[in-house]
Amino acid sequence: MSAIARIFRRPVGVVAETRCSREPALSDLPPHDGPAHDGPAPDAPRQHSPAQGDRSRDDGPLLDAYSRAVVGVVEQVSPSVAHIHVARERQSRRVQGSGSGVVVSPDGIILTNNHVIDGAARIDAVINGGRPMRMRVLGRDPDTDLAVLRAETTERLVAARLGNSKSVAPGQVAIAIGNPLGFRSTVTAGIVSAVGRTLRGDGGRLIGDVIQTDAALNPGNSGGPLVSSAGEVIGINTATISGTQGICFSVASNSASYVLGQILQHGRVRRARLGIAGEQVTLPERLRHRAGLDQKSGVLVADVMPDTPAAVAGVRPGDIVVSLDTTVVTGIDDISRALDGSRIGVTVTARLIRDGQIEVIAVVPDERSG
Numbered sequence: 167m168s169a170i171a172r173i174f175r176r177p178v179g180v181v182a183e184t185r186c187s188r189e190p191a192l193s194d195l196p197p198h199d200g201p202a203h204d205g206p207a208p209d210a211p212r213q214h215s216p217a218q219g220d221r222s223r224d225d226g227p228l229l230d231a232y233s234r235a236v237v238g239v240v241e242q243v244s245p246s247v248a249h250i251h252v253a254r255e256r257q258s259r260r261v262q263g264s265g266s267g268v269v270v271s272p273d274g275i276i277l278t279n280n281h282v283i284d285g286a287a288r289i290d291a292v293i294n295g296g297r298p299m300r301m302r303v304l305g306r307d308p309d310t311d312l313a314v315l316r317a318e319t320t321e322r323l324v325a326a327r328l329g330n331s332k333s334v335a336p337g338q339v340a341i342a343i344g345n346p347l348g349f350r351s352t353v354t355a356g357i358v359s360a361v362g363r364t365l366r367g368d369g370g371r372l373i374g375d376v377i378q379t380d381a382a383l384n385p386g387n388s389g390g391p392l393v394s395s396a397g398e399v400i401g402i403n404t405a406t407i408s409g410t411q412g413i414c415f416s417v418a419s420n421s422a423s424y425v426l427g428q429i430l431q432h433g434r435v436r437r438a439r440l441g442i443a444g445e446q447v448t449l450p451e452r453l454r455h456r457a458g459l460d461q462k463s464g465v466l467v468a469d470v471m472p473d474t475p476a477a478v479a480g481v482r483p484g485d486i487v488v489s490l491d492t493t494v495v496t497g498i499d500d501i502s503r504a505l506d507g508s509r510i511g512v513t514v515t516a517r518l519i520r521d522g523q524i525e526v527i528a529v530v531p532d533e534r535s536g
Contacts, residue, residue, distance in 0.1 A: 236339075239395060243393050247345075249345045251263075265389045276301070280306045280312055281311055301317060305429030310367065310417055310422075312417060338357065340394070341355045346383070346384035358378070361378070363377070383403050389403065438532065438533065439475070447465070453519065465496075467487065475531050487518055490505075513528050
């Protein structure tokens, strides 16, 4: 295994702007239960085993390789990172805010978070230390906390590459670039802690395929890129959990690519709807056995809105939805995930429990408004 491969397997955290150090405190030292005179005298030379000696000799080149990799990625991607300034009108006064974004097309297309630009009266961005550019909102998707902007400029901008987030694996290097607390072009690095997480968006809908990382994120990092060691954007940084350290989240690049394509094509992200209101309910074991189901819950239909696909198909209040096509439905979020734009106008087979028996109904979802 090469030196660079070995260091990429290590969970190392790096902060590029500042490096803090301190002398170890007594509380940092391991407990010592033996007599005070045990061990070598203070002036005795330290003995190294052959393995320890090899490791100490190897650490320098390994860390150099890691540093070179991070520096290379930063030099490649930083020219594509935008420092976004937002002005909002609140109670007859202007409130300033800021965030980050990443250029994904040379003609000025920028991805950022919806919450960064939500309610903005004016949006400007500084890219690669240049002059401020006016931004125009092409579309927003609160369900994934993503927004697409276009810079009003004739300049050709340096664009970052969107990678394939399906190839991202826990343990690989993750580098976050952004403008936390107004400090431009701040770099933090760590690892991918987990993939395939879900995160509750501002609209109440679950954002799927979220990447968890320990690369430090702070206010102002939102909307900036999470980058792989290959210099590809694998996520758009979106959130941290308040009161914790090292638990940060990014919307995966494949989700960002889908939202980007939908907004450029339609000006919005198209999603389907059935027209029901419901809640998750536990399925009694006797009912599950009778219906031949393994799942422990489903969605109880509380209301069916008139003149909607569900009403036309004959769905009734009191029905329990247990699947849509091949998607097992155990809660409301399963229905939301199943009803993407590809289901609009396409017949979907819904399996319901009605009066203790399985009913199969064909329903044709239409497009969700708003």
